[in-house]
Amino acid sequence: MSKRPLRKFLIPAALLSVLFTASTTSVVAADKVIKVGGLLPISGPGSYFGVQDKQGAELAIDQLNKSGVNGYKFEVQYEDSACSPLPATQAAQRLIEQFKPDVVIGEECSDATLAIMPVMAQAKIPLLNAGSSSIKITEPGNSWTFRIMPNEVMQGVDIANNAYKRLNARNAVLLHENTNAGIGNAQVFGDTFIKDGGQVLADIGFGRDVNDFTSIATRVAGLGNVDVIPTYTLEGQGLKITQALTQAGVVKGGGGHAIQLGTIWLPFGFEQKAGKAALGYIRIVQFDPTDKRDIVRNFVQAFQARYNQDPTHLNAHAFDQIMLIADVVRRGATDAQSIRDGLAATKDFSGVTGSVEFDKNNQNIKMDTVHYMETNPDLSWTALKWN
Amino acid sequence: MLTIILQQGINGLVVGSLYVLVALGLTLIYGVLVQINFAHADIVTLGAFVAYFVTHLLSGNYFAGIAFALIVGGALGWLFNTAIFAPLLNRGNELLPLIATIGVSIMLQNAMLLMLGPVPYAFDTPYSNHVIRFGGIFFTVQSLLIIVVSTITIGLLYGFMKFTFLGKALRAVSQDRETAGLMGINPNYIIMLTFIIASALAGMSGAMLGPVLVLTPFAGTAVIVKAFAIVIIGGFGNVEGTIIAGLIVGLIESYTTQFLDPGLIDIIVFALLLLTLAVRPTGLIAERRDENV
Numbered sequence: 001m002s003k004r005p006l007r008k009f010l011i012p013a014a015l016l017s018v019l020f021t022a023s024t025t026s027v028v029a030a031d032k033v034i035k036v037g038g039l040l041p042i043s044g045p046g047s048y049f050g051v052q053d054k055q056g057a058e059l060a061i062d063q064l065n066k067s068g069v070n071g072y073k074f075e076v077q078y079e080d081s082a083c084s085p086l087p088a089t090q091a092a093q094r095l096i097e098q099f100k101p102d103v104v105i106g107e108e109c110s111d112a113t114l115a116i117m118p119v120m121a122q123a124k125i126p127l128l129n130a131g132s133s134s135i136k137i138t139e140p141g142n143s144w145t146f147r148i149m150p151n152e153v154m155q156g157v158d159i160a161n162n163a164y165k166r167l168n169a170r171n172a173v174l175l176h177e178n179t180n181a182g183i184g185n186a187q188v189f190g191d192t193f194i195k196d197g198g199q200v201l202a203d204i205g206f207g208r209d210v211n212d213f214t215s216i217a218t219r220v221a222g223l224g225n226v227d228v229i230p231t232y233t234l235e236g237q238g239l240k241i242t243q244a245l246t247q248a249g250v251v252k253g254g255g256g257h258a259i260q261l262g263t264i265w266l267p268f269g270f271e272q273k274a275g276k277a278a279l280g281y282i283r284i285v286q287f288d289p290t291d292k293r294d295i296v297r298n299f300v301q302a303f304q305a306r307y308n309q310d311p312t313h314l315n316a317h318a319f320d321q322i323m324l325i326a327d328v329v330r331r332g333a334t335d336a337q338s339i340r341d342g343l344a345a346t347k348d349f350s351g352v353t354g355s356v357e358f359d360k361n362n363q364n365i366k367m368d369t370v371h372y373m374e375t376n377p378d379l380s381w382t383a384l385k386w387n
Numbered sequence: 388m389l390t391i392i393l394q395q396g397i398n399g400l401v402v403g404s405l406y407v408l409v410a411l412g413l414t415l416i417y418g419v420l421v422q423i424n425f426a427h428a429d430i431v432t433l434g435a436f437v438a439y440f441v442t443h444l445l446s447g448n449y450f451a452g453i454a455f456a457l458i459v460g461g462a463l464g465w466l467f468n469t470a471i472f473a474p475l476l477n478r479g480n481e482l483l484p485l486i487a488t489i490g491v492s493i494m495l496q497n498a499m500l501l502m503l504g505p506v507p508y509a510f511d512t513p514y515s516n517h518v519i520r521f522g523g524i525f526f527t528v529q530s531l532l533i534i535v536v537s538t539i540t541i542g543l544l545y546g547f548m549k550f551t552f553l554g555k556a557l558r559a560v561s562q563d564r565e566t567a568g569l570m571g572i573n574p575n576y577i578i579m580l581t582f583i584i585a586s587a588l589a590g591m592s593g594a595m596l597g598p599v600l601v602l603t604p605f606a607g608t609a610v611i612v613k614a615f616a617i618v619i620i621g622g623f624g625n626v627e628g629t630i631i632a633g634l635i636v637g638l639i640e641s642y643t644t645q646f647l648d649p650g651l652i653d654i655i656v657f658a659l660l661l662l663t664l665a666v667r668p669t670g671l672i673a674e675r676r677d678e679n680v
Contacts, residue, residue, distance in 0.1 A: 044605065205650050207649075211596075211609055219645050222645075235506075239601070243516070273509035
């Protein structure tokens, strides 16, 4: 059972919930303002994204609004896009009609991001994405959408190569939710792993309504010698899968041999919830809290001072999204069109998650935003420094 | 392969038992009131959270958590019936209570979201990670507990319905409310009792499901759709049918996962539902009602 004291968890949870009811950060009326829309999942299974994104974005906005950027201050308004296409589209339309943003950050889930992209393009408002991995998001022709994290191909190829070459894995089982991102990530891993010489023993997809993963773990256990299990799910299901694989004796936490591989979908704190089941889990995080750069240390310090907790990669990438917008404004952008053009011209932005340089499809090409972490027996991390 | 078939059978029975616990409350309310309670899922969620917090507060006493969830569920059922459902039912409009259950559902979900936040809770009981292995088979003590508690609950409910005066009165009201009233049974009292029992069952099933579910304020909605399907397949209002259908759905889930694809589970379950409606609209076991006696 989790040892976290009840009060320590309940109070922040209640406070965060209350905070979401106040959706607009106000600025002094006389300032020139850059309006930033936030399309974040605040309800549903991906709502932890929204909670943490908002913290990071608010911290950045507060820092920027102390002195402004080129005479501009920043105002943000959030809408609940629920990690799902229909509510995301409705939220996007609401945001555009009522708030009239100059730039929008979000969504986290690929299906939702893909749904809001045409809405943003039609309104000619740049969409700056940090958490969606589907390759479709930065395919040619999506000139109003930018992504600062590596896409599923960049991540999938990298994880598969590392699994084969560094972990000497030869047999893999793919576990993923049946969404654009889940299927896409698993497919890229599988294709690369097979090309490297590995074998995919099973490709198991499931809906987001699945709760009990004992049957899936039983199937994996019956496949014999499994070396790695790349897993693409949100936190809740990820937790249940890891525990079920442990109970089935498949992964290291349960005395097995297989190593689970994960992505940035999982928030910080996952290991503490999973307990010893997380032992040996290797996953990508978009932010390395052990990074010694000044920008990271300052961010960690400011975050701890404001929220009395350690920042997560979701906090960090939302912080970077706002800081990148500020960087573009610093370079002279004043409205939606010039922000889009400024984002496209970004070459050497350095954020807390890593650096940003967009290619012609508005995809960040820098791989230093991919940080591999391995879970130790005491549930702390070892940074693997593979990139 | 035999070991895997046996293992998946155990997995299916565990999940099926959980579905049965959730579906029993639904079928009881439908049996007596011919109403669907959309707030049932949220009482399940509330039960899970009550069990979570009580278990934590009492240093891991999960059984106290189950007991509290049962009591809170029952109390909520009484409150819901007294304050909302019964007054609306007395107006003679069947639609109003139905809409009220939707309202209560939304209210409970949002209240829990406000108080507990959206981030999933990790509800591990002292039995969740205690794995028993023999002959290639594995199960947790928690799974064993689910089977035991479900069996006892089903047995007690069955005994109550078959052998006690109140149980017989409840069945009488479910078959013909007016005639039961003429025989000296107070239908309003029976309706209240039904709500309390069904909600207590929902609370307790939440306590059993909590360690299995991805525990958020929306957790109950993940199982309620399947519970509805089970109630329809089993025969609306029929306890025996609900038990059989719940276990069948659990087994379908585990064997589909093993031999086909987990993505096909819902397709197969709801195909079975459609087949049942087409071939045997009364469900696996038809409940006798006033219109068909």
